[in-house]
Amino acid sequence: MQNMYSSIFPETPSRFLSSTSTSYYINNNHNNSSTQYGSKIINNNNNNNNSSSNNNDRGGSETPTNSIINFSFKKVDFNRDEIRQKNKLFEEEFLNYINNAKYNLSVNKQHWQSSLALEKGNITRYSEEIKSVEKKNKELIATLEKEKKELYKIQLEVTNLKNEENLKLERKNSLLRQVEITKKDIQKYRDVLSEKQIALEKQLAQNEPELNRFEDKLAFTMEGVRDDAILFTFKCIYENDSSRKCSFTVDVGEKYSVIECNPPLGQVVCDLLSQLNSTRDFFTFIKKMRQAFLLSEKQIALEKQLAQNEPELNRFEDKLAFTMEGVRDDAILFTFKCIYENDSSRKCSFTVDVGEKYSVIECNPPLGQVVCDLLSQLNSTRDFFTFIKKMRQAFRKNALEETTV
Numbered sequence: 090m091q092n093m094y095s096s097i098f099p100e101t102p103s104r105f106l107s108s109t110s111t112s113y114y115i116n117n118n119h120n121n122s123s124t125q126y127g128s129k130i131i132n133n134n135n136n137n138n139n140s141s142s143n144n145n146d147r148g149g150s151e152t153p154t155n156s157i158i159n160f161s162f163k164k165v166d167f168n169r170d171e172i173r174q175k176n177k178l179f180e181e182e183f184l185n186y187i188n189n190a191k192y193n194l195s196v197n198k199q200h201w202q203s204s205l206a207l208e209k210g211n212i213t214r215y216s217e218e219i220k221s222v223e224k225k226n227k228e229l230i231a232t233l234e235k236e237k238k239e240l241y242k243i244q245l246e247v248t249n250l251k252n253e254e255n256l257k258l259e260r261k262n263s264l265l266r267q268v269e270i271t272k273k274d275i276q277k278y279r280d281v282l283s284e285k286q287i288a289l290e291k292q293l294a295q296n297e298p299e300l301n302r303f304e305d306k307l308a309f310t311m312e313g314v315r316d317d318a319i320l321f322t323f324k325c326i327y328e329n330d331s332s333r334k335c336s337f338t339v340d341v342g343e344k345y346s347v348i349e350c351n352p353p354l355g356q357v358v359c360d361l362l363s364q365l366n367s368t369r370d371f372f373t374f375i376k377k378m379r380q381a382f383l384l385s386e387k388q389i390a391l392e393k394q395l396a397q398n399e400p401e402l403n404r405f406e407d408k409l410a411f412t413m414e415g416v417r418d419d420a421i422l423f424t425f426k427c428i429y430e431n432d433s434s435r436k437c438s439f440t441v442d443v444g445e446k447y448s449v450i451e452c453n454p455p456l457g458q459v460v461c462d463l464l465s466q467l468n469s470t471r472d473f474f475t476f477i478k479k480m481r482q483a484f485r486k487n488a489l490e491e492t493t494v
Contacts, residue, residue, distance in 0.1 A: 152239045270406040309379075317342050321375060326382050335382040345374075411481075419444045425481055429488045447476075459483045 215319050293300070304310050308324035308331075322336040337350040337358075339445070345365050347358050365374040408434075410426040424438040439460070441451040447467050463483070467476040 177315070245491070303387060309375075314338060323379055323382055326379075327386055337378060345371075352382075352385060354378075354381050354385055367485060397450075409476075418442060419452060423477065423480070425484055428481075428484050429492070435487075439480060447473075454487060456483050457479075 124232055180207045203397045318338055318340050320338045322334050322335060324334055326335050327330045327333045335352065338348040340346045340348055342416070345362055350358055357428045358378075358381075361374055361377050364377075365371065369417060412424045413423070414422045415421045420440055420442050422438060422440045424436050426436055427433045429435045430436050437454065440450040442448045442450055449464060452460055460480075460483075463476055463479050464480075467473065
């Protein structure tokens with residue numbers, strides 16, 4: 090009993106349990122004693138009744154005797170007032186204990202609830218922190234994977250660059266070896282050239298008198314001005330001044346080129362250089378350059394003559410109402426006036442390309458098929474004067490048709 094109360098109410102005083110068990114024991118004993126004594130009285134009365142009935146059954150031979158058996162009980166003092174007082178005190182203390190226990194339970198409950206709420210808050214916070222840490226961990230893992238991939242790419246690039254560097258280093262070493270071999274070959278070539286130059290200078294010294302005689306006869310000299318460059322000079326080009334010189338300097342490297350030309354010859358030099366680089370015929374090139382200088386002189390003389398004849402030419406143009414003008418290489422502009430009777434200042438013109446095959450580049454006003462027919466006749470007959478006359482007649486006919494309309 091004491092163990093049972095201790096398990097339910099751990100803070101219950103032991104003295105309460107001992108008094109309670111004692112009182113319970115006394116009360117139980119008292120009740121048991123009364124029950125036992127009462128059962129004896131009932132049993133005795135039953136026995137007496139049985140014996141009386143037996144005597145009656147025998148025919149009344151025996152006289153019934155009513156004997157009362159008196160029992161004497163020993164009086165027991167239970168101290169009921171003290172027991173009641175103790176019970177009352179026990180109840181009060183037990184109620185106080187219950188109230189204290191309830192209060193402690195309520196305080197503990199509040200404490201536990203606050204602790205539970207705090208723990209729940211901590212759990213929520215820790216859960217959020219765990220989620221945040223897991224998210225950061227995932228991000229770090231993703232970043233780490235990305236960095237691993239980038240590192241792999243960088244390592245691959247570094248490997249490729251090292252391979253390229255090794256290839257370039259090998260190429261460099263190979264080129265350096267080739268440069269050394271080339272330098273040796275150049276040095277050998279220079280030594281050979283130096284020997285040839287010395288031999289040539291000796292030969293030139295021997296041939297100088299004869300060379301001077303040829304230069305005087307040919308009016309032509311050659312002079313090395315620098316490496317791979319030769320100056321060619323011509324005399325007797327100008328009829329009125331035979332001592333006046335024409336010259337040009339040629340670079341005789343892998344590809345021929347004219348460094349300087351005096352007087353300049355323009356497109357003629359480019360054409361001759363193209364032929365020279367294709368044929369490698371240097372002698373023909375020199376001859377054609379001399380002819381170009383001669384033609385240039387004739388052109389200059391012709392321009393002077395044209396300048397002298399310009400007033401007279403203008404007078405003829407006014408009389409003939411006809412002009413010619415070079416608009417570009419191999420192209421001439423022809424202009425007619427006095428075609429229209431009502432407007433003599435109005436002009437008709439056409440431009441002719443005088444290349445290998447004649448063609449009309451522009452015609453104003455257009456004459457259509459007439460121009461094609463006249464060009465066909467011109468290219469077959471080569472009679473340019475007749476072509477110009479017929480073009481004037483065609484313009485005149487076109488003007489009359491316009492006037493009639």
